[in-house]
Amino acid sequence: MNDRAVVVEDLSRHFGRFRAVDGISLTVDRGEIFGFLGANGAGKTTTIRMLCGLLAPTAGKGSVAGFDIYRQAESIKKSIGYMSQKFSLYPDLTGRENLNFYGAAYGLDRKQIRVRTQQLTERLNLQDFVDRLSSSLPVGWRQRLALGVSLLHEPKILFLDEPTSGVDPVFRRKFWQLLYELAEEGVTIFVTTHYMDEAEYCGRISIMHQGKIVELGRPFELVERYRAANLEDLFVDLIRNRDNVNAPA
């Protein structure tokens, strides 16, 4: 249990009669990069929100960093960093002001904030952008800044919900280099993406469809098993087959 960063068993979340997440199970090891894939509306964001303590599950079990998602949400919050699918910085504050604010929210003291801000601006190459209003930053830089915010308190697990959507390929490549470095330092990364080239960088992936996980494994093994040309074809085939099965005949 303790070397597992994330353990989920039969987790569900219903909105009224609609089952946004419908009994999913998975585990993520420490230091792993786990790709959480799925079509639009599959339930990825809903799952992440439950794991981060933002949303109460309807049923099932789950633990993050060894803490129970029902009873120990506060401890979980201290061990995780989160980058939401939406742009989640204050547009009317500069990068530095955002970092200062979130640093305080994560309970860092003044000195820690200064040191961490310094480290992160260097590491993320934000020197020229950190003093600009975050609303004025190009998307790629914004996303880096958001990553910086989620790393302020040196979390052991990172939940990244489509961190690279709308970002150009060069930026995406650099972003993933950073993720690799972090993983090597022992940070667990739980990431969603719609880019299949990114999915190939992941240690393992799961593919979600209509609230259920339909496949889970190493990217190359899955491609081989289904005799698909590549991950993208596999993804499209899996989802399309499911849709056909579910469609009224």
Next chain:
Amino acid sequence: MRQLRFIAKKEFYHILRDPRSLAIAIAMPILMTFLYGYAINLDIENIVVAVVDFDRTLESRQLADRLYQSTYFSRPERSVVFEDPEAALRRSQAAAIMIIRPGFGEAVRGRERFSLGMLVDGSDNTLSAAIQHYSSVIVADYTRDQMPLNLTVPFIEISTQVLYNPDLKSSHFFVPGLVAIILMMISALLTSITITREKETGTLEQLRTAPVKPWVILSGKIAPYILLALLDGILVLVAAELLFGIPFAGSELLLLGFGLIYVSAALSVGILISSLVKTQQVAMIAALTSTMLPSVMLSGFIFAIRNMPRPLQGLAHIVPAKYFVTIIRGIMLKGAGLDILVIHGLSLVALMAVLMTVAARKFDTRAG
């Protein structure tokens, strides 16, 4: 033609699929019609007038009966202390006091000139004008009945003394109430907007993944608005002094204390709204409708609550502005102290506590 139909149809979908704005769109006009239709009733009835009868004759009793037989006036619940009749005005137990000095009976019998005393609470200027008018009519009526030959020389007059707002300026009456309304609107509006804005930008969600307690987020967000609201209040009061020359009879500190409680209640309304809606726009509409209308109509700001139909009177009890209008008028115009205002203060505290609790609960949930 076809395009127009399709646009209209799509527009209907927009409306029908957004139950909240639909509710506002329907409820607001209904509410307004209702309030404007019933609450604006300037016919004043059952004004509480105390008669302090030092004369104790048949005639003095007849006059008192005359007063209370009319629909305009009614008796106070508690009898008025003879030594200090004005106390009844300070405590708002009566809106006016008629003082019948010894010698009235004799004067009536002998048809001599006589002057009745009348103390009137001037802090509600419509009311006090009505009191003066109605009471002089009744006294003239009574006098005429005592005349055998229909002589129409009035020999009994009333010498009126208006207390608290002697010039009967409506600004004295309105401006303190205005403070109550502005504080309520600003506080509720600004908090609900600032919280929904964070919902829109997604920053609230980000913040909630940090190990910060919801009540900390809340207090941190509303603290600046408490200051802002108090500043607003002070500005209005200073303007009141400078522009209208409204006196400040009571304790500023006491008003500040009650003001804090009142503003907290108003902020809770804002938090409550923001936990129910998702966008700033809806929050703005909801905040304005739910605070401005009741605060103006059901607080005694313009319309006397006692003249409203029963259901509206009941509704007024949950309008925080009702208590604060009474409190601020009492303090500013009459110099009322804690001993007199404590009842209204406690009601306000209770209301604030309920609102705060509900708002904090709502904000705390992980349901959505």
